Amino acid sequence: MGPKARPKCRLATVSPHKLRIQNPESRNMWIRRPLLGHEASGTVLEVGKNVKTLKPGDRVAIEPGVGCRTCSFCKKGKYHLCSDMIFCASPPYDGNLCRYYVHDADFCFKLPDNVSLEEGTLIEPLAVGVHACKRAKVRFGDVVLILGAGPIGLVTLLAAKAMGATKTIITDLVGGRLDKAKELGVDYTLKIEKNMTEVETVSKIGELLQEAPDVSLECTGVEQCVRVALEATKTGGVVALVGLGKFELTLPLENAILREVDIRGVFRYNNDYPAAIEMVKTGKVDLKPLITHHFRIQDSGKAFHMAKTGEGNPIKILIHPNPDDYY
Ligand code: NAD
Structure with a gap:
């Protein structure tokens, strides 16, 4: 399957750190490019016709980098070393700190029932x-x-x-x-x-x-x-x-x-999401103590200020793009 035909999922995301975009074609002018964010989870809203592994309503952790699938690194399974990787928030690509986001389905990992969306955002650093x-x-x-x-x-x-x-x-x-x-x-x-x-x-x-x-x-x-x-x-x-x-x-x-x-x-991760999710599912790893602060997306400025200054001793600060996620 060529890169253009990759099965996609449309997700509503919950993400930490990161910010915001102005989609030039959008009439909703409150978001500005470039969009930040690469640690995120979300709920699937709709799936492309070739997606067999996920369905609307599934909660997923999003692996933010997708290799070209054709270079020697991708073919040998070392896709994280692909020089043509599309990685969230690595220019020229936008990140996933946003309300809706489209991503390759095979880089979305279904969260078990006992793993929250918030823990799902931390699967990225755990990986x-x-x-x-x-x-x-x-x-x-x-x-x-x-x-x-x-x-x-x-x-x-x-x-x-x-x-x-x-x-x-x-x-x-x-x-x-x-x-x-x-x-x-x-x-x-x-x-x-x-x-x-x-x-x-x-x-x-x-x-x-x-x-x-x-x-x-x-x-x-x-x-x-x-x-x-x-x-x-x-x-x-x-x-x-x-x-x-x-x-x-x-x-x-x-x-x-x-x-x-x-x-x-050590560079990022390579087929490490499944093990990271399993660690959390089985209780071998508890990510919850790492989540120290929460902000609505409209308060992202405060979140970034906190991350920059260290005031309040933050470890992981979550930004919630969807108002109903947390508050
Ligand atoms: P961070 O800045 O929050 O944490 C670094 C910690 O190191 C801080 O708590 C700081 O107090 C401590 N520190 C600084 N100087 C020290 C010293 N002399 N002795 C002991 N501790 C000291 O950063 P982070 O988000 O935890 O990331 C850590 C590093 O990992 C960064 O350099 C980041 O760029 C890198 N990183 C690499 C990858 C990768 O794929 N290789 C992925 C993510 C992050």
């Missing part, structure tokens, strides 16, 4: 955590270090625990974020102080764990944290780089090379 843990080969019994307790670090923690990590530690500069990690079940937290050296950080991680981590998942993008991950990880272990920071970093590579520490890049 990043699942993919990171798969790339890092997290397995039962592993000791896992996570650097950064932002939303991505926290979902990565949840995924690592669900995938078998038995001892976990997370670092951050912000105490409130470490408190959230404790609520999610991390075993140890380490608050990084401005004057702490990398050597001290590595040593404190070892002291708390009483051993070196098998796997380190870097979720800040900060050079110092990548350096700590490389130094702290057990000989023969894995460092997975999720955070995106400076274009070029200076890293202590020789020690990592001589100790055969594998360094693995």
Whole structure:
């Protein structure tokens, strides 16, 4: 089936973060392009004639990137590496923070009855955590270090625990974020102080764990944290780089090379939505504590202000495009 004939679903979405569009052909002038948003769920309103797997009324999590389906990456199943991917809110494509949205049906994943639309929005970041843990080969019994307790670090923690990590530690500069990690079940937290050296950080991680981590998942993008991950990880272990920071970093590579520490890049997700949804359905992962704030779409400005300033210690802020969804 060629790209133009892909089965589509029309969805009403509930989404966090992101904003708003002016459809130039619309008389409803309150929305302006470009539309933001790539973490969303929604209810199917209508389906194209070739759609067999979904029906109106189904609630779905939306995987926001669709590959070209014809390049070698897509054909080998690594569609997330497709250079022609259409990804929500990646220019020139609009995002899905809007009331109605059309998407390829096979990138819409039906939510089980016990998973809410709000949890459905967080399947996207959870899929990043699942993919990171798969790339890092997290397995039962592993000791896992996570650097950064932002939303991505926290979902990565949840995924690592669900995938078998038995001892976990997370670092951050912000105490409130470490408190959230404790609520999610991390075993140890380490608050990084401005004057702490990398050597001290590595040593404190070892002291708390009483051993070196098998796997380190870097979720800040900060050079110092990548350096700590490389130094702290057990000989023969894995460092997975999720955070995106400076274009070029200076890293202590020789020690990592001589100790055969594998360094693995992580880019979004690849066939990870089903596992992420299953984790939530079966109760292995509880996403609800991550949702700290809600806004109507017309109050999106306040939501973005909160996300930017960190006032109110937000983790995940949901914006509700449909008035009846939440209020
Ligand atoms: P965030 O900014 O909310 O969280 C980053 C956290 O790192 C913050 O809590 C911050 O306090 C902490 N931090 C900063 N400096 C630190 C230090 N020196 N030591 C310890 N902690 C420190 O961001 P997020 O939404 O959680 O995303 C995390 C990273 O992942 C970002 O770089 C983002 O761009 C990246 N990301 C990558 C992918 C991917 O596919 N690879 C997908 C999504 C996000």
